[in-house]
Amino acid sequence: xxxxxxxxxxxxxxxxxxxxxxxxxxxxxxxxxxxxxxxxxxxxxxxxxxxxxxxxxxxxxxxxxxxxxxxxxxxxxxxxxxxxxxxxxxxxxxxxxxxxxxxxxxxxxxxxxxxxxxxxxxxxxxxxxxxxxxxxxxxxxxxxxxxxxxxxxxxxxxxxxxxxxxxxxxxxxxxxxxxxxxxxxxxxxxxxxxxxxxxxxxxxxxxxxxxxxxxxxxxxxxxxxxxxxxxxxxxxxxxxxxxxxxxxxxxx
Ligand SMILES: NC(=O)c1ccc[n+]([C@@H]2O[C@H](COP(=O)([O-])OP(=O)(O)OC[C@H]3O[C@@H](n4cnc5c(N)ncnc54)[C@H](O)[C@@H]3O)[C@@H](O)[C@H]2O)c1
Numbered sequence: 249x250x251x252x253x254x255x256x257x258x259x260x261x262x263x264x265x266x267x268x269x270x271x272x273x274x275x276x277x278x279x280x281x282x283x284x285x286x287x288x289x290x291x292x293x294x295x296x297x298x299x300x301x302x303x304x305x306x307x308x309x310x311x312x313x314x315x316x317x318x319x320x321x322x323x324x325x326x327x328x329x330x331x332x333x334x335x336x337x338x339x340x341x342x343x344x345x346x347x348x349x350x351x352x353x354x355x356x357x358x359x360x361x362x363x364x365x366x367x368x369x370x371x372x373x374x375x376x377x378x379x380x381x382x383x384x385x386x387x388x389x390x391x392x393x394x395x396x397x398x399x400x401x402x403x404x405x406x407x408x409x410x411x412x413x414x415x416x417x418x419x420x421x422x423x424x425x426x427x428x429x430x431x432x433x434x435x436x437x438x439x440x441x442x443x444x445x446x447x448x449x450x451x452x453x454x455x456x457x458x459x460x461x462x463x464x465x466x467x468x469x470x471x472x473x474x475x476x477x478x479x480x481x482x483x484x485x486x487x488x489x490x491x492x493x494x495x496x497x498x499x500x
Pocket of ligand 1 (some may be wrong): 261262263264268285286311312313314332339340342343361362363366387390391392409429433435436438441455
């Protein structure tokens with residue numbers, strides 16, 4: 249049987265570890281050829297080694313994607329290596345989760361840079377090729393906390409809310425050009441970082457799990473699975489959506 253993403257070219261940002269790595273693994277397993285990008289070059293190369301060797305090793309694009317030129321170079325390198333780009337997964341990000349008044353100007357700027365500017369620039373530079381071929385799937389990893397206003401998430405939600413808004417705007421703008429834009433919005437996810445946080449301060453993390461009716465964090469593979477579906481041709485009539493993978497913590 250043909251794999252769902254056979255012949256497709258995908259870029260996954262923030263793929264050195266965590267959810268991004270799980271997404272890269274899943275898209276590759278579904279048949280896509282992939283480029284992975286991250287600011288953490290050492291970890292990114294280790295991730296690429298784990299994903300494959302020789303021709304199966306992903307293209308590696310290291311750098312800070314909140315910088316316009318880095319995002320542009322990532323897209324150009326992908327097109328040079330594979331000839332095109334079909335799928336962009338804007339996963340790079342991560343929260344500085346704390347009360348808004350405890351933020352510094354620097355931590356707020358970093359939060360927006362990591363989560364919003366990375367998605368804006370990567371999308372901006374991927375669009376010309378997607379428009380040329382009149383096909384594209386842009387899937388961004390947002391956050392369920394934008395919907396339920398989770399404690400200590402205001403700064404992070406400001407950035408992720410921007411990603412959600414970018415998605416709805418672009419979905420309308422390109423609705424007639426074969427390009428879809430969607431957000432996958434997880435609740436707390438069982439990543440290495442979250443496991444470390446639980447080990448360090450279980451009470452601080454508990455309240456983020458207590459809001460989940462299913463009573464546990466999402467698994468990375470559960471997030472990757474939704475991203476994979478939205479990346480396929482099958483999801484042709486799904487655009488402008490924020491789809492939560494959240495065990496019911498925000499409904500509708
Ligand atoms: N873990 C959770 O509970 C959770 C919940 C909701 C949403 N998310 C979102 O899921 C995505 C993945 O999170 P994760 O938990 O796997 O985090 P993570 O920190 O393990 O991975 C994020 C990756 O993005 C990279 N990155 C950050 N800023 C970058 C930049 N400017 N340029 C290039 N790469 C950059 C990091 O180096 C890192 O490898 C993030 O967007 C995060 O906000 C996570």
